[in-house]
Amino acid sequence: MSQIISQIYYKFKSAKDYDTLTFDGLGISVFDAKKEILTAKKLKGNDFDIIVSHAESGEDYQEDTATIPRNTPIVVKRVPTKPGKGTAHRYLEGGGPTTQRNYAASNRGNVASSNGSMSKTFDPSKQPQQVSRLTPTPSTQQTDEHQTEDDKIQAMFAQSKEFWEITQEQMASKPALRRPNQVRPSVKPPVQKTLPPNYVCYRCGQKGHWIQACPTNGDRSFDHMKVRKTTGIPRSFLQKVEQVPPGKGVLVTQDGNLVIAQANEAAWQKFHARQKSYVTSNEVLEDTLPIPADLQCMLCSRLLKEAVITPCCRASFCDESRLSFTNKLLSLFF
Incomplete structure (x- = not known):
């Protein structure tokens, strides 16, 4: 079966540019990624531990047996050691994680470069031609000469299908991620408490409903009215109103009545x-x-x-x- 040359992008939390880590297959384990990063940066790891997290979602890879898909940007952080876990030097001792996942081991092969030759500084402006995330490029150095072109294509599709099935299993147990600018779905929680008689909705300035059940929730065209209290204003300057006049700020008293401030003529x-x-x-x-x-x-x-x-x-x-x-x-x- 043909091998696929892939890479991930990593950087330390204090670094500005990303570096690349090249490997065979469609993904690399967290254990192997930490080992190659320590080797490339010439770190011994005797007095600290390292954790890696996804650069976009910020989620940490808790298990060393977890798989990092190719073309994934990660952030490496040096943290103090925890009791019972040891230091980052354990990744350089030649061992492996405690439990190995049967994740396409024949596809990934051995991650080479013990002297860090597989890691180099990544600059997007200097690499206009990158390996596509959707179309993997077979390696020409490790192709089997006895395989035909159709066999190589079928092997590549089989690899991608196997990787996608494993990724789906992992994504099924992950929490849903939401972008910062994404609008949350408007869910009106059921209101079980009794509405006080003097309660005023601080969103629309009307009585009769909780602010969670305000009919203007989710309406982007609604002009949010700021309702303030009558602190420090004499009662002789306040005029009670039933409806909010246009263009005037509305105030709410301790009794829940809507008033507007007027001048003392x-x-x-x-x-x-x-x-x-x-x-x-x-x-x-x-x-x-x-x-x-x-x-x-x-x-x-x-x-x-x-x-x-x-x-x-x-x-x-x-x-x-x-x-x-x-x-x-x-x-x-x-």
């Missing part, structure tokens, strides 16, 4: 009248008090406001009085 009118009377009193006071001669306008005899100095006689006038006087002069001559 009486206090505002009182403040406005006080300010108006203050301005009027200032004007009256200004008219009664004597004005110094150097601060008095020569045209209106009042206090200078926005004073201007004429370039001819260097006299000071109010800007408003100067404009009115200029307009009168222009009307006389023109």
